[in-house]
Amino acid sequence: MRMPLLAGLSLLLLSAAVAAAPATVSAVNMPAWLERASQARPLLPGQVLQSGDLLRTGQGGRVLLSLPEGSQIKLGEAAVFRVDKLNAEDGRRSPFTTAVDVLKGAFRFTTALVAKARQREIDVRVATITAGIRGTDLWGKADEERDLVCLLEGRIAVSHEGDGGFQEMNEPLSFFVAPKGKPALPLAKVEAEKVDKEWAPQTELQAGRGVSRTDGKWRLVVASAADQDETLRWYDSLRAAGYAAKVKPIGTHAYRVSLEQLASEADAQALGEQLKATLGTPLSQVLPMAK
Template sequence: MDKARLWLAIASIAAGLPVFAAPAVVVDAVQAPAWVERGGQRVEVKAGDEVRAGDRLRTGEEGRLRLKLAEGSTVKLGKQASFGVEKAEAGGVFRATFTATAGAFRFTTDPSRKGEGRDVEIKTLHVTAGVRGTDLWGKSTPEREFIVLIEGRISVGAAGQPPVTLSTPLDFYERTAAGAAGVKRLDPATLAEYARETEMGTFAEVPRSIR
């Protein structure tokens, strides 16, 4: 068989094979303890695991998780976090809805892929942020929920309040347990301390004020 016929045969075989889409969300790295809740069961999560719509990820004391999204963004979770995946669709425009109901999280878009289509919502208990291509850090606690803009632009608002657009780095939107909501300003040193909480290998050095 000559080369032309060989390649034609290979192409014919390949054409009959099913095409598997890349997972929308994958666990990129784990600092135990961390689990995924799926179908009423909780199992330890490991690097390489696919995260599906309907899953909820949890980290324990000193646990951390790093997720990779199909459109190139990274999500980092701090200790004692609860992070749900309501929706995650990788085909065409990446669409996802995440619920960060406890603990710290960071969403960072790969700078080289900021121009790609994405429609992402991140919801805490009372605050929702619309993400297109940006870098943000947030946290949910019983006392307050807040989202800090590090780079880019986000639309954010609390239930019953008009949404606002954050476009200035270090501005953050906060909603307190009493229901007060609004935009405030964060200093760079405090953001640097906050950011450590979602990094792998950080333990007791995380300031008590953000635990």
Template sequence: MKRRVLFSSGIKALVLAGLTPLAARAQMIRGRAPQALRSMVVEAVQMPAWSTEGGQRRPLAPGDTVSTAQEVQTDAGAALVLRLPEGSLIRLGEKTRLGVQRLEVGDADGRTAVRSEMTLFDGFFRFATSAVAKAVGQRQINVTLRTATIGIRGTDFWSMTDAAHDAACIFEGRIDLDTRDQGALVLDKPTAFWARFFQQPVQPVGNATPQQLATFLGSTELSPGKGVALTGGRWQVLALGTRDSREALRVAGRLRAAGYPAQSVAQGGGHEVRISGLATREDAQAVLARIAGVEGVNGRVVSSV
């Protein structure tokens, strides 16, 4: 709430100076551009999910960063939302692995310029650029699937890849496809849909049905009450309370290896293993249910306020 009030106050000040709300917000973001994070930030995560760098894997929590030479991965029933430095969002569905080969952030005439090369190895991917992000940023992002590379400049689209096929669907804007089997293609009309089934003949670009659109959108959405954590989340899983610091560290390590960002914290002469930032009691209960079988866990759900 405090963050929201402060942001609102800043907007009001710029509006009084003669700027529209959209222009005001754009100016605020442009003003921060030189100091902006040079990486993607985890906006929300439906646990469990990880990032990997140099062979080292760590569980993801809201506020964590992802940059060049890292991979992110979600487990079954998980999802992840990443915010790029200029404000666009990347949403990943369950059982998804995304590699970030390059992420560069610079300034272009006062706008935040993002250039990136990514690979979607498996799973579900959605990219969305808001009106504000379009106003304050520039994007030159390529996402490679098994048989195509998607060029992104500022748009809202979905894609996926698995062992059987690649697919992409545009909701708004335009994407350019450099395909292995069909050459250069453009998707620039809402619902335009391309799919390449590897064991079938090439098919032309078509249009997704309403049922397909609902499936595409649902594949990358967070599921409330299913283990969602976000910045400011007020619920925790207290996985263990003990006087044995080494046992607390062992349990925290097992949970982290399973994709849950557990921390061992000294508390009242003992030690607690906590998983924090969960959005609701139901989200915390869902996480507790999933980790109940981890050795050493004897947990309960608590509020952090």
């Protein structure tokens, strides 16, 4: 009985470690990068974030982050996002707390219905705007012209640097905007159709266009070579461009370069076409991960 008991304890400890992850990358539309300790690497599904991490997305990039208390953060293309602090609470007994900076680009914060009653203390800084979240759904963006936060559901408190004080927002579809280099404007309302058709799609994953997920089961082989230098050239160029390439020996004297965990066959095919067009990769072979 000793070995099954030890195995059971190990599984319990592993489950606890997974549950305690403060923020996890659930899905990625590449290209995207993680910068940690001044080193950049391609962002992978399943990666656990730490305080101080910086995420970047490239053209067409998207990222989906899962938080332990049941919320999600979505990032759009050409985004720069920094995690200032995190804890690993699930919001049941004590609040999940985090502070993040949206330095550039679009983001969305959403909470699952079953998790709305959990405790959370989240501060989101969108360039010059700070929003304090206690349980809500909001969308925001920082670009060259303005910083904006739109409340979709719940309530938030917002402030603009230099203006002093916080404003409460509790009306759905109200938004707070600050033109660059100018004072914030009065609260205004936006049409639901504009949110649904123009704003929200900027942060949604592009299904069928190269999404990789923690449970993805498809592989894209983009290069195969007997020469190690050629193999490493493709590996390095893909990773520098924000694609999480992997190298594996095949046979005795050959190697393949691939991208893994793609969500569907269509995602793998679309990514293969994209990489051929942008980086000139020699292959676009789609395989189930089991092969």
